[in-house]
Amino acid sequence: MLSVFKDLIRYNREFTIGLLLVSLIVIFACLSFFSPYPAQDIYVVIPDQPPSWQYWFGTNSRGQDLFWQLSFAFRNTLTFGIIVAVLSRLISITIGLASGYLGGWVDRILMFFNDIFVAIPIFPILILFYFVLRSDLNTYTLAVIMACLGWAFDARLIRSVALGLRFREFTRQAIFAGMSPRKIMMEEHLPYVMPIVFSTAMANMIWSIGFEVTLAVLGFTNINIPTVGTALYWANNHSAMVVGVWWWIIIPVVLLVMMFLGLFLLAVSINEYIDPRSRLRRMGS
Amino acid sequence: MDTVLDVKGLKAYYLMKYFGISREVRAVDDITMSIRRNEIYGIAGESSSGKTSLIKVLAAAMRPPLEVVDGSVRYHFNGEEIDPTTASKEDLKRIRWKHLSYIMQGSMSVLNPVRRIERTFADFAKEPLGLSGPAFRERVEQHLSSLKLPPSVLRSYPHELSGGMRQRVTIGLATVCHPEFIIADEPTTALDVVVQKEVLSMIREIQQKMGSSVVFVTHDMSVHANMADRIGIIYAGRLVEEGPTRQMFFAPKHPYTAHLVASLPRIGDTTQRPALEGKPPNLADPPPGCRFHPRCPLAIDKCRTDVPPLETVDTDHRTACWRWQDVRPLDGAPTGKMEAQL
Amino acid sequence: MTDLLEIRNVWKRFPMGGLLSRAHIDAVQDASFSLTADKPEIFTIIGESGSGKTTLARMILGLEQPSEGEILFKGQSVSRNMNREKRLEFMSQVQPVFQNPFEAFNPLKRIDRYLASTARQFLKTSDRAKIDAAMDDALQKVGLSLKEIAGRYPHELSGGQLQRCAIARALIPNPPLLIADEPVSMVDASLRMAIVNLLRSLRDDFGVSVIYITHDLATAYYISDRLIIMQKGRIVEMGDARVVLSDPEHPYSRLLKASVLSSEDAGQGKLATNPDMVAEANRLATMPSSRLQERPDGRLVRTYEGA
Known part of the structure; x- marks a missing residue:
């Protein structure tokens, strides 16, 4: 595993850049554990200070130090995105592989539900959840809800690959070797869908974080929990651009773009590495 | 020409x-x-x-x-x-x-x-x-x-x-x-x-x-x-034999060709066909000398070290084998007449 | 005499066109033959693409359900809807060898995993030493050894080598019947005869019956005992392999034999086909009523009413 990392860093520039960007954000998010101020306290520093040596990212109109505030925000947002991506990947792998390999009525039933999840409008449902749960809607609940809504497209993609694999000769070989369907799906077919899982995980994180930001900006989440979305909500609420506190908006947006770019580069380069075709080429066939 | x-x-x-x-x-x-x-x-x-x-x-x-x-x-x-x-x-x-x-x-x-x-x-x-x-x-x-x-x-x-x-x-x-x-x-x-x-x-x-x-x-x-009209046989990236079709089938001068033509089964003939042992060489790491030597029944020490040149052995007929003079059609090889149209 | 495998008036019909269309195509029409358990043999199914030979093989393997008729293996009906227990039992008796050796194993996985899984499932053991012994034993039968294959x-x-591994895997449960669907068509010329000779030795030395499916008349003549020739889903000729192929009677069989490229007259450029033979064979394929008739030398030939 370690040698894989070394290889990737040495021979793949995208991976190096991606790793650098993502590490910066992760380190920044981890700094929140050492924050001198609790996340939700306000008016702990002088408000509206531009970036300086004392306040690296400036301070906002609520009297918070943006450096520490944003490090909390990125920790929460990252955690949220990762939880959604992992949970929804688990659902889409299970449904996609089972549907593609088992076929028949299993496929029809699963794809029926799949199509429902593709078709339902997500935004109104999320707002509905907000009205029902109110302040119970924390990062984790929202992540679980988003995961349950965000697997359908990718399950279809995985199913299409699994369908192709089902008719390959090695699958029949595995059947006549007495392997159980679960074993065939998990050990024979999973390596072939991993590239899809990785690249869609990336797209899924962008999707879920984007949704979280949108909801938060409109005030449909628990606005007391610092996330990238709520940071922007408060900035908007205090008319940051109008009163000239530009750093309150520009800095989180720049950091967000860095994170997306880094994740994207990582996904692309890891994808290339684990893609069965390039793996086979490296194995020398 | x-x-x-x-x-x-x-x-x-x-x-x-x-x-x-x-x-x-x-x-x-x-x-x-x-x-x-x-x-x-x-x-x-x-x-x-x-x-x-x-x-x-x-x-x-x-x-x-x-x-x-x-x-x-x-x-x-x-x-x-x-x-x-x-x-x-x-x-x-x-x-x-x-x-x-x-x-x-x-x-x-x-x-x-x-x-x-x-x-x-x-x-x-x-x-x-x-x-x-x-x-x-x-x-x-x-x-x-x-x-x-x-x-x-x-x-x-x-x-x-x-x-x-x-x-x-x-x-x-x-x-x-x-x-x-x-x-x-x-x-x-x-x-x-x-x-x-x-x-x-x-x-x-x-x-x-x-x-x-x-x-x-x-x-x-x-x-x-x-x-x-003419056939060239490629083995492991090299041309090993080339000649008029008739000669390639009835009087091959490379052991690989001799094997290829003898291994073709024919209706009306149940002679046990020979199978060639070993596997085709890996082109990323081909064997030294003649690339066919690990599978060749006629291989001698020279074949293991020296690459045989493509020699002209007859009109239009070239082969890359140190021992081409010893190559004979194998059992089961087709027995058409060489002279038919010559 | 007990039957190992009996095919009784089997039909396979596939719907054609959309859901509402009533059109269908008969992939296999009224096929009947049987293999005896007493004497192992190589039974060849010859046919071109679209002849129904692969569909027939899939039905014998229980991967496809016959539309009509019945397939009995050792007196038990073979069906697509067997439960897992019954299917495992069936698979320990009938094993397949597929066409493309390069596709036979997952390229990302080691080969021995398939052999080990077969041994574990069908020999019902989880003892590593026993599994290794069974794998090595099967690999020895095909001229390989576990030492060469392990971890590859x-x-x-x-x-x-891959095709031999695939055959070794199929041999692990000691099945009395092997279904080989075009096992050499994608193997290189220099290695092909090794596989064909291996099938022959499975019959002679290990008493395994083989259903050998091919389009190649020459290898069929070389190894098989009996054969059927299929045209567009119908069996047109059936009998002793040497008798039928030396002197085929049905026009389609004759056309197939005439189309075999011979190395006997190498260099003479003999490539002409008699267009009348092609036309006659095609005409017979569309004749509606026909039946198989027995000839004095034991072969069955399809005859057509009004032909």
């Missing part, structure tokens, strides 16, 4: 780099051959023997990681010399279809599934032929009728035709401009036996009519037996 |  193609000392390697693992696969290693006007030259070889890579170089369809490392390839078209490995895009475009064309294995890779056959013909052949509208159509119809295809196929889509018909259409496409040189890469591999024979006889017929040269690639020796 | 990936072996 009037040659159309001269290949001299050609070396084409796959140079690959993946995450720090670099690999050099010597797919074509020092091949020298020439193709004459008006002949069918059969190239035989197993999978990953380098025959496909050789064809890619000849057809100017070479792409990285395959690269020509050494040697030269020269076509002689109308007194003009052209090297497909270094020629400019314009030059290649000028000779394609008109002088040099291909018949590929899968007809679907040439015929666009959503276009009628006539559109495909227009796309490929209109410019090289330099004919317009009705004249072009007439020429195409005339050509197709010589291949026993009705003009109505022009109005059809590829999926409406049977596999054999489609393959005949691709042959029509490859020959409509009367090219001097045709490369046929396993054109009948996917076809059924009855259709295969029809298609083969058609290729032969049209070749004789046009007097062009055909390089015919297949791993199937029984196809070569009936198609080729 | 498919790309490290040649097509011939």
Whole structure:
């Protein structure tokens, strides 16, 4: 595993850049554990200070130090995105592989539900959840809800690959070797869908974080929990651009773009590495 | 001798780099051959023997990681010399279809599934032929009728035709401009036996009519037996034997060829066929000396260290074997008469 | 005499066109033959693409349900709807060998995993030593050894070796019947005879019956005892392999034999086909009423009413 990392860093520039960007954000998010101020306290520093040596990212109109505030925000947002991506990947792998390999009525039933999840409008449902749960809607609940809504497209993609694999000769070989369907799906077919899982995980994180930001900006989440979305909500609420506190908006947006770019580069380069075709080429066939 | 193609000392390697693992696969290693006007030259070889890579170089369809490392390839078209490995895009475009064309294995890779056959013909052949509208159509119809295809196929889509018909259409496409040189890469591999024979006889017929040269690639020796005028056998990236079809079958001078022709089963003959032991060498790490030596029943110490040169052993007959004088037809080899047409 | 495998008037019909279309195609029409358990044999099914030979093989393997008729293996009905227990029991008796050795194993996985899984499932043991012994035993039968194969990936072996591994895997449960669907059509010429000779030795030395499916008449003549020739879903000729192929009677069989490229007259460019033979064979394929008739030499030939 370690040698894989070394290889990737040495021979793949995208991976190096991606790793650098993502590490910066992760380190920044981890700094929140050492924050001198609790996340939700306000008016702990002088408000509206531009970036300086004392306040690296400036301070906002609520009297918070943006450096520490944003490090909390990125920790929460990252955690949220990762939880959604992992949970929804688990659902889409299970449904996609089972549907593609088992076929028949299993496929029809699963794809029926799949199509429902593709078709339902997500935004109104999320707002509905907000009205029902109110302040119970924390990062984790929202992540679980988003995961349950965000697997359908990718399950279809995985199913299409699994369908192709089902008719390959090695699958029949595995059947006549007495392997159980679960074993065939998990050990024979999973390596072939991993590239899809990785690249869609990336797209899924962008999707879920984007949704979280949108909801938060409109005030449909628990606005007391610092996330990238709520940071922007408060900035908007205090008319940051109008009163000239530009750093309150520009800095989180720049950091967000860095994170997306880094994740994207990582996904692309890891994808290339684990893609069965390039793996086979490296194995020398 | 009037040659159309001269290949001299050609070396084409796959140079690959993946995450720090670099690999050099010597797919074509020092091949020298020439193709004459008006002949069918059969190239035989197993999978990953380098025959496909050789064809890619000849057809100017070479792409990285395959690269020509050494040697030269020269076509002689109308007194003009052209090297497909270094020629400019314009030059290649000028000779394609008109002088040099291909018949590929899968007809679907040439015929666009959503276009009628006539559109495909227009796309490929209109410019090289330099004919317009009705004249072009007439020429195409005339050509197709010589291949026993009705003009109505022009109005059809590829999926409406049977596999054999489609393959005949691709042959029509490859020959409509009367090219001097045709490369046929396993054109009948996917076809059924009855259709295969029809298609083969058609290729032969049209070749004789046009007097062009055909390089015919297949791993199937029984196809070569009936198609080729001369056969070249490729083993592990090298040309190991080359000669007139008859001599290759009835008096092979390389142990590999002797094995290939003897291993063909025939109806009416139940002699136990020999099987060749061992496996084809890995081209990334080929054995030293003669590359066939690990599987060769005649191998001596010299074969393990020294590369045998391609020696002329008879008229037109060359072999790369230190012990060619000791090669005899094996049990089960065909016993046709050498003298029949000599 | 007990039957190992009995095919009784089996039909397979596939719907054609959309859901509402009533059109269908008969992939296999009224096929009947049987293999005896007493004497192992190589039974060859010859046919071109679209002849129904692969569909027939899939039905014998229980991967496809016959539309009509019945397939009995050792007196038990073979069906697609067997439960897992019954299917495992069936698979320990009938094993397949597929066409493309390069596709036979997952390229990302080691080969021995398939052999080990077969041994574990069908010999019902989880004892590592027993599994290894069974694997090595099967590999020895095909001229390989566990030492050569253990830990290897498919790309490290040649097509011939892979096909032998596939056969070894099929042999692990000691099945009395092997279904080999075009096992040599994608193997290189120099390695092909090793596989064909291996099938022969399975019959002679290990008493395994083989259903050998091919389009190649020459190898069929070389190894098989009995054969059937199929045209567009119908059996047109059936009988002793040597008798039928030396002197085929049905026009389609004769056409197939005439289309075999011979190496005997190499260099003479003999490629002409008699178009009348093709036309006659095609005409017979569309004749509606026909039946198989027995000839004095034991073969069955399809005859047509009004022909």
